[in-house]
Amino acid sequence: MGTVRVTIGWAATIVSVLVCFDAIGNARAGSPTLSKIVREVQPKVVKIYGSGGLRGLEAYQSGLLISADGHVLTVWSYVLDSEEFLYVVLDDGQRFRASIVNHDPRLEIAILKIDSHDLPYFDLKQETAAEVGAGVLAFSNLFGVATGSESVSVLHGRVSARTELTARRGAFETVYKGPVYVVDAMTNNPGAAGGALTDLQGNLVGLLGKELRNALTNVWLNYAIPVDQLRQSALDIMAGKNPPRIQDESAEKPTHPHTVQRLGILLVPDLLSRTPPFVDQIVPGSAAQRAGLQVDDLILFVEDRVADSIESLREELEYIDRIDPVRLTVQRGDELLELELKLTPQEADR
Amino acid sequence: MRATALAIILAISASGGGRLYGQEIPEAVRRAEAARIAAVAKAMPAAVSVFAKGGQGGGSGVVVTPDGYALTNYHVVRPAGLTMQCSMPDGRLYDAVLVGVDPVGDVALIKLMGRDDFPTAELGDSETVRVGDWCFAIGNPFLLATDFQPTVTYGIVSGVHRYQYPAGTLLEYADCIQTDAAINPGNSGGPLFDAQGRLIGINGRGSFEKRGRVNVGVGYAISINQIKHFMGYLHSGRIVDHATLGATVATGSDGTVRVTDILESSDAFRRGLRYDDEILSLAGRSVTSANIFKNILGTLPKGWRVSLKYRRDDETHQIFVRLAGVHAGDELLKKLAGRPQRPPRQPPEHPKDKKQPNKPPAHPRTQKAEIPAHLAKYVETRRGYANYYFNRLNQQRVWRAFRKSDAPVAQNGKWILKGKQEGAGDVLVELGTTRVTGTFPQGRFVVDLEKDWDSQLGPAGSGGLLTALASWKRMLTVGPKAFGEVIYVGTCPIPERDGLFDVIAATHATVDTRFYFDPANGQLVLLEMFPQQHVDPCEIYFDDYRETDGVSLPHRLEVRYGNAQFGVVTWEQIKLEKLETARRSSSPVEWAAGTVQP
Known part of the structure; x- marks a missing residue:
């Protein structure tokens, strides 16, 4: 069995080398294939500048244009914390204020929107996958090297594996547990997250993931989330379908809704325009404590609706009658947990 | 995994088979593979591994001329000092001396000794490099080349026209090439080649940040086109500025x-x-x-x-x-002197010995005593220079190409030049030994050569044509050795002319003159006379060289000042007199050092 597996691995590798040499062969024959493909892909990758800038927290990352009208797919991170300081810079140096359409905390992706049209973009509906061993290109603004009208950087490599991040549970602190492409190009660099992993023809196969380090071995993982994993969520967000950010404005609010205080939750100070709702303290004996909520938990959802800031969390709670239980989805370390908070009649009454 | 696959491919190609596990390897793949092997084989012999004396670190380099001039980084030679040892893939160790440094651009030129038939790298054109092009670095990462064999790392061009900020004003990487070919500590100074094995850059730094000092796929190379701009400057032995x-x-x-x-x-x-x-x-x-x-x-x-x-x-x-x-005055020298030095080997001198205020400081990096005896004649320390030996060598080279001998013009008496200023009238210039007179259509002008030259700038609108001609005659009749303070600057362009020209700057009687020589035929083609700093020079473009009294002299002069042309003067008659009495400056100039071949 072992021998068979090794043989398959070799065969896959050989195929990749052939593909790679083929690209060189074409380039040498006079048609600059690879540089031409690179030049076609680069305008679809954008530079994103936002929050951060403190030591070890770079205030920039990468993103992909996924519609002609300026939808940008990127990773959900602290860089997007404040819409007031969120900019997208295109390949030609054009700079836009960006708004956040929505995000999917389970995939840790977000869709931004800039006010433009007729842009080159990656079509997410296109079915593309990369075989293990296939040659790939990684486009990103790693280290923030590309400024102004400079094009994003491109690295080359191969798909080393398609595997699940959960395969080494506990080794990587990440919310996303689905399949990933592991690549041998050094994509795991500051600012690279949100960039494109393409095949050698320039077809999008994955979104470069956030920086990830194996807590046990200290090794940084170069990986990308396959397009097939994020396609539906991204298309839904673009279509405005799921998950809705807040209740329909016309929905009726109860007279006595929940509040974070009544649930026994004290949040971190609301300083940013989109302060992430981290739990700062728990009131002893409160519904929050009974449900097992802990300090430093990050609240992601109220029921099935995204609560990506303290403000939106408060808004969402306004739609739930305090006699009903509240279902919160929280992130604790690299775990996602669902907790149900229920007030006692006395607590609800006061 | 990649290494294994390559090993398989190489093994197959070595055995001459075109098949792998029963599969035919496409012809294009075999051709590409052969081309890659050929490119590495072509580039490899010129690669240099630099080792500083006494384990003071090292780096990489690449030979660019058959007589052993090689490029590396300034930050590689800085701790090494004036001499170093370099290994090459031929398995030999060569002595090398420092030639010139560009601390802002992080480039240094060194010269390997012992051969005049070194393998050289073919210089490419970094302007044609495109993102996605294949490229490879050859060098001495982690100083692994103790067996004299450098390391090859292959990758693609990740970015072009990148800018990496300097540390203060030094080590600025402008318009550089970014690559994912592995660039590690020790690769510094080494070559980046394109897929055809042409030199497109000198690797010098990378982005590392929180990963420690190992490659993370982001290395930067100084473009070879930038280095081409500085090549003449680096040959001058000077510490050059941007x-x-x-x-x-x-x-x-x-x-x-x-x-x-x-x-x-x-x-x-x-x-x-x-x-x-x-x-x-x-x-x-x-x-x-x-x-x-x-x-x-x-x-x-x-x-x-x-x-x-x-x-x-x-x-x-x-x-x-x-x-x-970028730097004013001797700001750059002060910066270099202020940089951290390597710890001295000898205990510090006795405090009372330290005070020698009038003596110019020794070369900031290396004491003369550390230079091996057989290299001592190729090393001359002087303030403002990495190695003054090479400045003198180039003064000599340019002068010889100009005069076809070491000797200045023997006719050192009065020179009488008669001709016409186009569209204006007759011109008569007499270049004497103590005074210069000129009769132009707009009047007669005199320069007293015994006084400071910078205030005698006739005729009006020429910026000092007579003084410029006096400087010209002085250079021709005494040569660079006796002229005054003379510097070989390097190579510079001339407006609206192709190529670069050897420039010698000379100071005498308070005026600075720059002489531009055409490297193709040695001729003096332009003279710029600056009476002061921050003013426009008088420019004389020389043309129509003809023999007069056995001396090749220009018979057409275009004179420009500021944004305007002063006029075009053509000589119809030139008479060169010989000074009978003074033989002082007529004897041939002797050069202290011979040629550079050891």
């Missing part, structure tokens, strides 16, 4: 690049550039953003005169601007 325009620019909201500030003392200002002018191109390259402007300027040497196109009120202007240095 250029500044004397004006700042910014990209406006409308996307135009405009002048936001300009020094009135700058040459750009005297040429006519003003606040808010829109910059269109610099040194022949389009300027579409302030970043690109900074990139282009960062690749130019101090003292070069380059074209600048700008637009004002819908009108386009082209000017040729003399670029000032």
Whole structure:
């Protein structure tokens, strides 16, 4: 069995080398294939500048244009914390204020929107996958090297594996547990997250993931989330379908809704325009404590609706009658947990 | 995994088979593989591994001339000092001496000794490099080449026209090439080749940040086109500086690049550039953003005169601007001297020995005593120079090419030149030993050579033509050795002419003169006489060389001053007299050192 597996691995590798040499062969024959493909892909990758800038927290990352009208797919991170300081810079140096359409905390992706049209973009509906061993290109603004009208950087490599991040549970602190492409190009660099992993023809196969380090071995993982994993969520967000950010404005609010205080939750100070709702303290004996909520938990959802800031969390709670239980989805370390908070009649009454 | 696969491919190709596990390997793949092997084989022999004496580190380099001149990084030679040892893939160890350094651009030129048939790298054109092109680095990462065999790392070009900020003003990487070919500590100074094995850059730094000092797929190479600009300067043995325009620019909201500030003392200002002018191109390259402007300027040497196109009120202007240095005066030398030195081997001298205020400081990096005896004759320390030996060598080379011998012009008496100023009238110039007189259509002018020359600038509108001619005659009749303070500057462009020209700068009687020689035939083609700093020189463009009394002399002179042409003078008759009495300056100049071949 072992021998068979090794043989398959070799065969896959050989195929990749052939593909790679083929690209060189074409380039040498006079048609600059690879540089031409690179030049076609680069305008679809954008530079994103936002929050951060403190030591070890770079205030920039990468993103992909996924519609002609300026939808940008990127990773959900602290860089997007404040819409007031969120900019997208295109390949030609054009700079836009960006708004956040929505995000999917389970995939840790977000869709931004800039006010433009007729842009080159990656079509997410296109079915593309990369075989293990296939040659790939990684486009990103790693280290923030590309400024102004400079094009994003491109690295080359191969798909080393398609595997699940959960395969080494506990080794990587990440919310996303689905399949990933592991690549041998050094994509795991500051600012690279949100960039494109393409095949050698320039077809999008994955979104470069956030920086990830194996807590046990200290090794940084170069990986990308396959397009097939994020396609539906991204298309839904673009279509405005799921998950809705807040209740329909016309929905009726109860007279006595929940509040974070009544649930026994004290949040971190609301300083940013989109302060992430981290739990700062728990009131002893409160519904929050009974449900097992802990300090430093990050609240992601109220029921099935995204609560990506303290403000939106408060808004969402306004739609739930305090006699009903509240279902919160929280992130604790690299775990996602669902907790149900229920007030006692006395607590609800006061 | 990649290594394994390559090993398989190589094994198969070595066995001559075109099949792998029963599968036919496509012809294109085998051709590509053969081409890659050929490119590495072509590039490899010129690669150099630099080892500083006494385990003071090292790096990489690449030989670019058959007589052993090699490029490396300034930050590689800085701890090494004036001499070092270099290994090459031929399995031999060569002595090398420092030639010239460019601390701002992080480039150094060294010279390997012992051969005049070194394998050399073919210089490419980094302007044609495209993102996605295959490329490879050869070097000495982690100083692994103790077996003299350098390491090859293959990758693609990840970015072009990148800008990496300097540390202060030094080690600025402007317009550099970014690659994912592994660049590790020790690769510094080594070559980056394109897929055809042509030299496109010198690897020097990478982005590492929180990963420690190992490659993370982001290395940077100084473009070979920038180095081509500096090559002549580096050969001069000087510590050379980069250029500044004397004006700042910014990209406006409308996307135009405009002048936001300009020094009135700058040459750009005297040429006519003003606040808010829109910059269109610099040194022949389009300027579409302030970043690109900074990139282009960062690749130019101090003292070069380059074209600048700008637009004002819908009108386009082209000017040729003399670029000032990034550093003023001896600011650069002070910076280098102030950098951390390696710990001294000997205990510090007795305090009372330290006070020698009038003695110029020794070379900041290495004491003369550390230089091996057989290399001592190729090393000359002098303030402002990495190695003055090479400056003298080039003064000698340029002079010999000009005169076809070491000797200056023997006729050192009065020179009488008769001719016409085009469209104006007759001209008579008498270049005597103590005074110069000139009769021009606009009058008669006299220069007393015993007085300071900088205030005697007739005829009006010429910027000092008679003084410039006096300087010209002095250079011809005494040569660079006796002229005064003489420096071989390097190679510089001349407006609207192709190629670069050898420049010798000479100071005498308070005026500075720059002599431009055509390296193709050795002829003096341009003289610029600067009576002071921050003023325009008198420029004389020499042409129509003919033999007169056995001396090849120009018979056509175009004289320019500022933005205007003063006139074109053609000589119909030239008479050179010999001074009978003074033999002092007529004897052939003797050069202290021989040629550089050991």
